Amino acid sequence: MKKIIQSSFLLFILGFSYIYCNGQGNTDYLSVFPYGESPTQIGKRIADHFVGTLNRFIGENQKPNYIHYPVTCAWSGALEFARLTNDKALQQDLLDAYLPLEGERKSMVPIGDHVDFAVFGIVPFALYRQTNEEKYLDLAVDYADKQWGAPFGRYVNASSYYYYNKGLSFETRMWIDDMYMITALQTQAYITTGNKVYLDRAAKEMVHYLDSLQQPNGLFFHALDAPFYWGRGNGWMAVGMTEILKLLPISHPDRAAIFTAYRKMMATLLQYQDANGVWHQLIDDPDAWEETSCTGMFAYAFITGVKEGWLNNGSYGPAARKAWLGLISFINSDDDITNVCEGTNKKNDREYYLERKQNTGDLHGQAPILWCANALQTAQMSSTEISVDATTGDYTITSNITGWHFSGSIGQALTDITTTSGNDEVGDYTKTSFSWDGGNKTGSIRWYKNSPVVIFDISLPNGQSGALKGFPNFTSMPSGMHPFSYHNDHFSWPEFQLNETSTPWLFFDDNKNACIISPASHFMVAKMEGDGTRKITSTLNEAITSYPAGFSYSTIMVMDNGIRESWDSWGAALRNLYDRSFPDKDQDPLLKYYGYWTDNGADYYYNYDTNLGYEQTLLNLKKYYDDNVIPIGYMQLDSWWYEKSNYSATGVKGPGYKNSKLPTGAWNLYGGLMDYVADPFVFPDELKGFQGKLGVPLATHNRWVDPRSPYNEQYQVSGIMSLILPSGKTS
16 A cells, blocks of 8 residues: 655654764754743744834934844844744834834934944845845845945944955954854845855854954853953854854865864853753853853754754754753743843953843843744744555644644545645645546645644646535544534624534644634635534535636644634634735724724614604714713714615515614615615715714625615626626626
8 A cells, every 4th residue: 555644754753863873863852842932932922022112222212322233133033033934914013113214213223334233234134035125135235245345434443454454354353242243244145145255254254253262162252351251252153153154065165164163162062051951141150140142042053053963963952952941931921031141341350240230121132032943943843744645545634733633535546646845825835736536636735834734725627517525524533622613693603513614613622732624715605514523524515516627625724732822823824825914903993993883783773762863863872972981983884774675685575674663664674785875764964964973984884785786787796795896897
């Protein structure tokens, strides 16, 4: 029996088997973390917190009045996290935050005449890769090129010309901090432009610092005249070497020197990592206080080294894991990390370093958390395994997070099986495709890297007569799951049972493991079928018995630990697939203000004070709220104000009224839309006149277009629709 099993997990097994042959062990320490401690969850918290507090650093009257390098580091880390997780909303927020720097806050964009300022160029480099807007590339390249140009600016001195004439950056200071600031800008220039000159510059600069500053034990003094192994200073070196090594080809003349220095440093850091997984303000002093910015930087270097195969997995894998878990234990309930050393100049005084202030929420510490989360994103295995049996047509979906298995079958042998990789709006995926029924039906299952999402597609290349057989069609699923869906009736109330409609089906257990399955296309005619214990099927309404050539239908499945987290992943995937985003909270009055509704269930739904009439009843209502200082920002008018027919959507004649206690008239009927204008009995001065008296915007209801409506002569109406389209178009 031919069986194909595809998953990123198997790729990791193969990869670590290779490492094992080289004596490094095959245990994966960096893929699965306890709930709430995964890089995706932590990274999202820190990135969102950064966006939410960014105005503190670039807002009006801020000190300093320029973008300081910790802001740059956190900003670029958040942009990379958004890219890796395909978080389009976060990407947009980070882009929007930059826009004031092109206008009223432009003065805060730093002049690139110092390492701490020039590094800002990594932000526009990242924005260019996100937007392809040349203005970002031009600005970023200007920073990178001027860093190797003739000395200029406020900090030029004799040493500036000395280093410039040696082919190094005139910003060279021989402080170990520089080896992130300088190399980050040059390597980002190389990544973005592909110009090898930038990579060569970074490598040459790094080798010069290594030759001058690295001590025999692999660590670095803060500066030649500050002989102390300061934690964060060494962290900058560790991250700088890591970033360069990721890019340098084996044949590069400077790679061997940098790689040797990196390995020497990592070996010493491994010795000084404490039992909690962290490092201290002075690395070689166990009595110095635990410091989180250096811990984050060393963790990043360890994680990347293990992932790239530079470091022995058996020794450094557990240390990298312990460093991540130790680091995030310092994050408080406000998503701020504690124990961050304040900004520190060099000084030949040991007590100066030990007595530095310990900050909370300092971006020196927030940024390395994002770097680690990003490195772990690429180290994680897929959360899903897919098994497809070509002989029987059986398929199984397994979650590595929940341990759940869902199995079903096409019911016949499969042909044309291929497995490919790609990228769509949800993210990077692996996809297994296959055909059956002589090629008249094709299907695919795609699952995503760093995401619990699985998407099923079925296509009909030649069309079909007859009802569609559902795919997926699960007949084996975990036992003991609790069901949840939305009722197939007005307002679709939630209930703990399954409704066979287009509602998403949620299954969960007592440990918060959750699975959501729902249609991912053709929502108006899609449906879920089954009982959740013997059958779970996603299909289309059985009344549809003819399908055109090329028709396709999609289903989405999410399995994760956490009910809310599963809903969030499900919703985010669908929004990304259909290029939708949450509207701004003040985008229109319905979102921005409290309003009064007159829809089904409200006091004034087909009801009013008969002594006042409909219009005056609502005007008095608005006055009542005004008098009691209750702001009503808009009013919703339901279906009671315009002319309707006396026929239901299915053509059944109604009783001749909606509310038998009120006067009869075209407005007081149940049926479809006849004319979308206010009935004079309800609003004598038409809708515009009423709105003028009310003084707030109106949100107005509309029903389906009745087949008897004159709109059918003016427009082509697609079935029983509440949407009227221009002639010649259909929905």
